[in-house]
Amino acid sequence: MECRARTAVVAAALGVLAAPTFAGESALAPSRRAEILHLVRQECGSCHGLRMKGGLGPPLVPEVLAAKDSENLRHVVLHGRPGTAMPPWMRFLTEAEARWVIEMLQKGLPSE
């Protein structure tokens, strides 16, 4: 619990730094990036598939996401989609982190 709170504080600080200009990878510490990738693969993966090819939730692969509006996608990640099974992730991701997640998904997750 303490660890999670600390992560959130660090993440929030990173978010403040990163948000106004760009969401590039450089704004997020490598360890945090690894945590986020783990979260995306494992927790998002439980509905969208470990390989993001879809499940109860739709596929999150570049062929599907690349043409979509990234701001809108980021909003869905942070706030969820009412009426569907998509929950809000804002408790676990800052704005900047969500932006990075969308960037990663739109170009395809790096191989493990």
Place this chain on the structure above:
Amino acid sequence: MIVATALLLAGCAQPMLRGTGDLGLVVERAAGRLKLVETTGRTALATIGGLGDLSHASMVFSRDGRHAYVFGRDGALSRVDLLSARVERRIVQAGNAIGGAISQDGRLVAVANYDPGGVRVYDAQTLELLADIASEYGEGGQRAKVVGIADAPGNRFVFSLFEAGEIWVADLGDPRRPRLTKYRDIGRQPYDGLVTRDGRYYIAGLYGEDGAALLDLWHPERGVRRILDGYGRGEAPLPVYKMPHLRGWAQAGQLVLLPAIGRAEVLLADTATWREAGRIAVHGQPVFVIAEPGGRRAWVNFAFPDNDTVQVLDLERRAVVKTLRPGRAVLHMEFTARGDQVWVSARDDDQVIVYDPRTFAELARLSADKPSGIFLASRAFVTGF
């Protein structure tokens, strides 16, 4: 149960005879492998590879307990021989699958698919396609994702259509000509389903509203009724970061245990009246609520971010009696048939931990690569598994 076939394992010079009653498979979901385990000495015997995308993999067992039918997220159906520890046959039968079931007579394996939505039924020996049931609903011919498939007596399969809010019963008495009975408007977004161990009831949990849908398979003509209606009492639900799972382990004596959706509670329904018989406040959003074979207690794990915790419920006292922290990301729990052990997977610690359910003592710890589901071969003999 004694099968006169050699278990050819690396390092075994002499083929030996053994049964499969104490064998099981642990899914190493990221690596696409299975770990063959045994519950007598509580050891790992072999690793079986080449199974593709095993996120959300599940399996059923052949009626002789020798083979596992593994359902992969990538639509693969694999027949795995537990004795030779190898994949015997593998077909990719759909683009995206969620699970499956085996018929009462053991001859048919049915796979529930998301894409294309429907159920495909295969010959359990040859994996030849026998029937293809499209989950079409509404006017436009769209197909729903199929969830909660389970076997019922009489070579029937029962399943739910997520987007459509329907329950279908497929009678495979003639395997190439399934007879379908469709129940419409059973509730919004059924997310999973179960058949009770006696084969009498099918229950679909609902994600889109507070309640569950109940079908009495002894009296299918009476239709589907709602149970536990409005259990959320109008309160705003909490976000659900992982969909709960249902199966026949929900039954504990006269009770059926169901995870509340969006509430940190386990709901108890009385199977005599189908009214709520109480609820137990727990640590987070329950994912698996698994009754001990004896039905006195139940073990519960939780959705992210509370997935480092397992709680044990005393169903007589209707209370949490133990809180365990087996490891990071506890994904699944499985009891041995007689309830002397419970196996718990902790994905992020790469561990499977075996507990004595009576004393909570740790009996063994096995390493596994990102383990998720644990499936013991004794499931072969239980309706609804």
